[in-house]
Amino acid sequence: MFFLDSNAPVPLFKQLYNQMREHILLGSLPADSKLPSVRDMANNLAVSRNTVDGAYQELFAEGYIYSKPRSGYFVSPLDQESAPRSLVSKPDNQAPPLQRAPTYRYDFHPARLDPESFPNRLWRKFFLECLRENPQQLSEYCDPQGELGLRFAIQNYLERSRGVVCDPEQIVVTAGLQHSLDIVANVLKEDHSRVAVEDPGYPLASTVFRNHSYKINPVPVRPDGIDLDALKAGNSSIAYVTPSHQLPMGYVIPVANRLNLIEWAEAGDKFILEDDYDSELRYSSKPIPSLQGLRPHGNIIYMGTFSKVLSPALRVSYIVLPRSLLARYYRLFQNHFSSVSQLEQRTLAKFMVQGYWNRHIRRMRSIYKKKHDTTLRAIKEHFGTLAVVDGQGAGLHVVLQLLGATCGETEIIRRAEQKGIRLLPFSWTCASGKSVPVRLMLGFGGMTEIEIKEGIALLAQACH
Numbered sequence: 001m002f003f004l005d006s007n008a009p010v011p012l013f014k015q016l017y018n019q020m021r022e023h024i025l026l027g028s029l030p031a032d033s034k035l036p037s038v039r040d041m042a043n044n045l046a047v048s049r050n051t052v053d054g055a056y057q058e059l060f061a062e063g064y065i066y067s068k069p070r071s072g073y074f075v076s077p078l079d080q081e082s083a084p085r086s087l088v089s090k091p092d093n094q095a096p097p098l099q100r101a102p103t104y105r106y107d108f109h110p111a112r113l114d115p116e117s118f119p120n121r122l123w124r125k126f127f128l129e130c131l132r133e134n135p136q137q138l139s140e141y142c143d144p145q146g147e148l149g150l151r152f153a154i155q156n157y158l159e160r161s162r163g164v165v166c167d168p169e170q171i172v173v174t175a176g177l178q179h180s181l182d183i184v185a186n187v188l189k190e191d192h193s194r195v196a197v198e199d200p201g202y203p204l205a206s207t208v209f210r211n212h213s214y215k216i217n218p219v220p221v222r223p224d225g226i227d228l229d230a231l232k233a234g235n236s237s238i239a240y241v242t243p244s245h246q247l248p249m250g251y252v253i254p255v256a257n258r259l260n261l262i263e264w265a266e267a268g269d270k271f272i273l274e275d276d277y278d279s280e281l282r283y284s285s286k287p288i289p290s291l292q293g294l295r296p297h298g299n300i301i302y303m304g305t306f307s308k309v310l311s312p313a314l315r316v317s318y319i320v321l322p323r324s325l326l327a328r329y330y331r332l333f334q335n336h337f338s339s340v341s342q343l344e345q346r347t348l349a350k351f352m353v354q355g356y357w358n359r360h361i362r363r364m365r366s367i368y369k370k371k372h373d374t375t376l377r378a379i380k381e382h383f384g385t386l387a388v389v390d391g392q393g394a395g396l397h398v399v400l401q402l403l404g405a406t407c408g409e410t411e412i413i414r415r416a417e418q419k420g421i422r423l424l425p426f427s428w429t430c431a432s433g434k435s436v437p438v439r440l441m442l443g444f445g446g447m448t449e450i451e452i453k454e455g456i457a458l459l460a461q462a463c464h
């Protein structure tokens with residue numbers, strides 16, 4: 001009946017008091033009913049007796065319960081009419097109560113990072129330095145396009161590691177991919193109305209462009225990238241692609257097909273949106289250069305993020321706009337302010353300029369390579385010939401295709417949940433909303449190697 005959360009900021013006794021009070025006011029704890037003894041309640045809720053005693057004392061002091069000598073506590077009879085309206089009746093348009101996300105012992109969500117990996121000590125040091133160094137900057141808005149120091153650091157990094165050719169003036173620091181796509185959708189909408197997206201693919205791109213009234217054209221993805229014939233047939237003038245590590249399949253577009261895609265864009269005033277989201281994490285081969293690097297002056301809008309290697313909680317990402325779009329960007333966004341905290345931007349710039357970003361990438365690559373290898377070994381051990389793996393060798397997840405599965409995705413997810421396993425449905429990435437054949441996305445970033453091994457052993461049981 002009562003749910004207490006030891007991670008919540010509200011003390012446990014207060015949580016219990018609030019919930020009991022609400023049940024009394026709603027009548028679900030009826031007048032004169034006897035409450036469990038302090039000891040029984042504490043045992044049931046697995047909390048200390050002090051917690052329960054604290055809640056009972058407060059309810060008693062406010063008259064919600066009364067006590068009888070040697071019998072314990074009872075609910076006071078209350079006049080329901082005088083109970084606070086917000087508790088006894090719910091207005092029709094009230095939003096449903098927030099659902100607490102369940103926690104899972106084995107969480108295979110592909111967007112989770114190693115929980116121990118954030119460079120806490122360095123971040124705190126640089127953050128404090130930023131606070132001390134130039135306090136008057138905190139009384140001003142920062143550059144709407146992003147702190148110049150950070151844009152220089154990003155430009156330098158992209159040039160060296162991704163072959164991206166640009167100037168800091170082409171870079172816009174954004175608060176995540178959603179924000180990047182929002183800007184791009186605004187910049188392109190004067191001349192474009194139809195966007196091709198990968199199918200299966202990252203659904204956020206479709207959502208953002210649909211919200212800007214673009215028509216969405218899902219195009220099948222093959223192991224060598226987006227199907228170019230289908231792309232051409234669809235008459236879209238924008239293509240959103242994830243060429244370094246296709247989401248979700250993990251395919252890497254070979255250079256020959258990157259050039260074909262560029263050729264498609266050059267034949268007409270078309271644009272490629274290159275989402276290079278986890279290009280840092282390649283485990284077995286050298287990264288393939290970005291599309292933007294292959295045609296620095298082409299119609300390619302490059303997008304990157306710090307969410308995969310540093311932290312998705314920071315909300316720092318970036319766009320590299322082609323020069324041809326800068327005038328329009330300035331016109332449309334001239335009265336906008338930066339959406340990313342100046343302090344976080346300056347902290348990140350220090351982290352990058354002082355060489356820690358490259359070191360951090362190397363460290364993360366080694367941590368995730370171990371988890372990636374453990375995942376593949378566990379799949380081999382527990383699924384054997386009953387599954388095929390796609391997308392290995394990069395990123396934070398692999399895709400498991402089940403051979404001869406006897407039930408569908410929904411049933412497998414349900415069974416997995418019963419074993420404490422969380423899976424993000426693969427069908428979430430499919431334009432049709434259906435995943436045929438049955439595929440599972442296995443993110444390994446947020447799990448320990450032991451959890452990966454145990455989780456995959458249990459998952460195999462849930463699939464067979």
Ligand SMILES: Cc1ncc(COP(=O)(O)O)c(C=O)c1O
Nearest residue numbers: 111176177202247277305307317
């Ligand atoms: C395909 C793809 N691009 C980009 C991102 C990163 O998005 P953001 O920068 O908003 O954290 C993700 C996150 O999961 C992703 O799956």
